[in-house]
Amino acid sequence: MKLFALFACLFLVAYTNAQTCGEEEVFCEGTVDECIPEKWYCDGIYKDCSNGWDEQDCYCPAGMYQCRNSGVCIFYAQFCDFDRDCPEGEDEKDCPPCPGFMCTDGKCIPSIWACDGEWDCDSDEADCNCNPSEFQCDDGLCIPGEYKCDSWQDCRDKSDESSCTRLAKPTRLASLSKSKSRRNLKKVREQRILSSCSH
């Protein structure tokens, strides 16, 4: 019974200490009241807890960050790169705001990718104003007007091929030529993006 009371007491002390750490901190187990920033845990750089607890049981190579709980190893360059690399997302916390277009799923993309006719995240093609010559899919994507009712699905939601009166299927030749022009369209967009990045 005494042993149980001792364990209960130790647990209570550890729990109470853990609770005194801030939200972005971890408690140094085995110490009385030491807390360190999360990013210092298993950072392979320095023993930040006085007893070195933060660098025990770490298996990521030196210079890599070990994500909490999951143990996933990431490079420090993956912090604040607008991609969630740690399962719990601590690599994307407290980061500067997105310099481009912020998608509703948390992804940050260059502004020129928004409303460019290709989905780059969950929301960059919604709420775009199409040119008069374009057709707007129900989900917001703009596609060339001639792609409407051409028996090819161009809108993710198939709205370009719904409400069509004609059912004619494209000839093999027509299909090939359209496929080529679509590939070219994509290539042009990629070149446009690359050239804008190099400036």
Ligand SMILES: [Ca+2]
């Ligand atoms: Ca450390």
Ligand SMILES: [Ca+2]
């Ligand atoms: Ca990241």
Ligand SMILES: [Ca+2]
């Ligand atoms: Ca886009």
Ligand SMILES: [Ca+2]
């Ligand atoms: Ca179509």
